[in-house]
Amino acid sequence: MTTADKATATDKVTAADPGRITAYHAHVYFQTGPERAAAAGLRAAVAEHFPAARLGSWHEQPVGPHPVPMYQILFAAPELARILLFLMLNRAGLSILLHPESGDDYADHAEHAAWLGAALPLRLEVLRTRA
Numbered sequence: 001m002t003t004a005d006k007a008t009a010t011d012k013v014t015a016a017d018p019g020r021i022t023a024y025h026a027h028v029y030f031q032t033g034p035e036r037a038a039a040a041g042l043r044a045a046v047a048e049h050f051p052a053a054r055l056g057s058w059h060e061q062p063v064g065p066h067p068v069p070m071y072q073i074l075f076a077a078p079e080l081a082r083i084l085l086f087l088m089l090n091r092a093g094l095s096i097l098l099h100p101e102s103g104d105d106y107a108d109h110a111e112h113a114a115w116l117g118a119a120l121p122l123r124l125e126v127l128r129t130r131a
């Protein structure tokens with residue numbers, strides 16, 4: 001058995017099943033007045049194009065692991081491709097955190113997340129102590 005074969009066998013054992021992802025969050029961050037205006041525009045566009053997506057409250061202060069103001073977009077797993085592409089094209093320079101809901105809050109934010117735009121330092125210790 002070559003080294004490459006061993007790596008493949010290990011990958012098969014440890015691969016997580018994406019089927020356990022039930023939904024996704026997109027967190028839209030803003031810090032300045034212009035960014036807040038851009039976030040409002042994006043929110044209206046998401047509401048228009050994705051009526052099944054749930055738009056969370058505006059958080060004007062850091063909350064939980066989120067280091068700056070934001071709101072959340074919650075959507076079902078089958079919507080991922082359409083919403084991700086929409087956010088890619090319409091994020092207007094904003095930072096957006098996309099993470100799955102797989103049942104492990106810490107891992108979903110720390111290890112399973114993807115960023116559109118600049119990544120912000122999450123306050124992950126908040127999630128670690130909650131468990």
Ligand code: ZN
Nearest residue numbers: 025027072099
């Ligand atoms: Zn979230």
